[in-house]
Amino acid sequence: GENVEQHPSTLSVQEGDSAVIKCTYSDSASNYFPWYKQELGKRPQLIIDIRSNVGEKKDQRIAVTLNKTAKHFSLHITETQPEDSAVYFCAASENFGNEKLTFGTGTRLTIIP
Amino acid sequence: GAGVSQSPRYKVAKRGQDVALRCDPISGHVSLFWYQQALGQGPEFLTYFQNEAQLDKSGLPSDRFFAERPEGSVSTLKIQRTQQEDSAVYLCASSPLSVDGSYEQYFGPGTRLTVT
Numbered sequence: 001g002e003n004v005e006q007h008p009s010t011l012s013v014q015e016g017d018s019a020v021i022k023c024t025y026s027d028s029a030s031n032y033f034p035w036y037k038q039e040l041g042k043r044p045q046l047i048i049d050i051r052s053n054v055g056e057k058k059d060q061r062i063a064v065t066l067n068k069t070a071k072h073f074s075l076h077i078t079e080t081q082p083e084d085s086a087v088y089f090c091a092a093s094e095n096f097g098n099e100k101l102t103f104g105t106g107t108r109l110t111i112i113p
Numbered sequence: 114g115a116g117v118s119q120s121p122r123y124k125v126a127k128r129g130q131d132v133a134l135r136c137d138p139i140s141g142h143v144s145l146f147w148y149q150q151a152l153g154q155g156p157e158f159l160t161y162f163q164n165e166a167q168l169d170k171s172g173l174p175s176d177r178f179f180a181e182r183p184e185g186s187v188s189t190l191k192i193q194r195t196q197q198e199d200s201a202v203y204l205c206a207s208s209p210l211s212v213d214g215s216y217e218q219y220f221g222p223g224t225r226l227t228v229t
Binding site for chain 1: 148153155157158161204210216218220221
């Protein structure tokens with residue numbers, strides 16, 4: 001089955017700087033890669049996703065890149081703000097997300113004011 | 114509109130008791146997923162329904178876990194003879210079955226189960 005690894009497990013960034021979180025996956029059949037943000041005690045919420053036919057996607061301060069050959073994808077947050085502090089999870093799925101998600105172990109991002 | 118809801122939000126069970134966790138998906142969502150999230154970990158897949166059909170139950174950790182969605186809307190996850198290792202947050206997610214490629218899974222707030 002699919003295995004998703006995520007690094008780093010914790011990340012502290014000065015407010016205004018950029019943050020990068022990286023994930024690798026094992027199953028070449030995976031074709032959908034969402035990123036979820038989870039604040040303490042809250043539900044995971046989708047912040048951005050990318051499909052395997054696209055190499056990069058951007059939404060304001062957030063971008064995701066995908067390298068299918070190397071089987072890795074990354075989340076980039078620019079101009080970080082205190083409200084970006086949360087745990088971020090990457091995930092992978094076949095069938096463009098209409099099947100189970102396999103999650104990484106999470107990155108706790110702390111923005112230092 | 115209303116999001117995915119789950120009840121109860123918190124459940125404390127004595128070891129050996131049976132529990133039932135409920136999920137109300139977003140109206141009209143065909144797909145429904147259950148995940149288990151241990152403290153400090155990512156969600157782990159348990160089972161998946163498309164309408165009332167349980168298409169994948171490969172993640173259920175033992176035969177003590179059972180899920181159903183008899184009318185293709187509300188789903189119940191039942192855990193029999195609870196054990197301490199069952200303590201976790203149980204998350205439900207739903208998604209539409211869309212031909213335009215929109216497959217976002219919308220998560221509920223979860224039920225935190227503590228087995229004492």
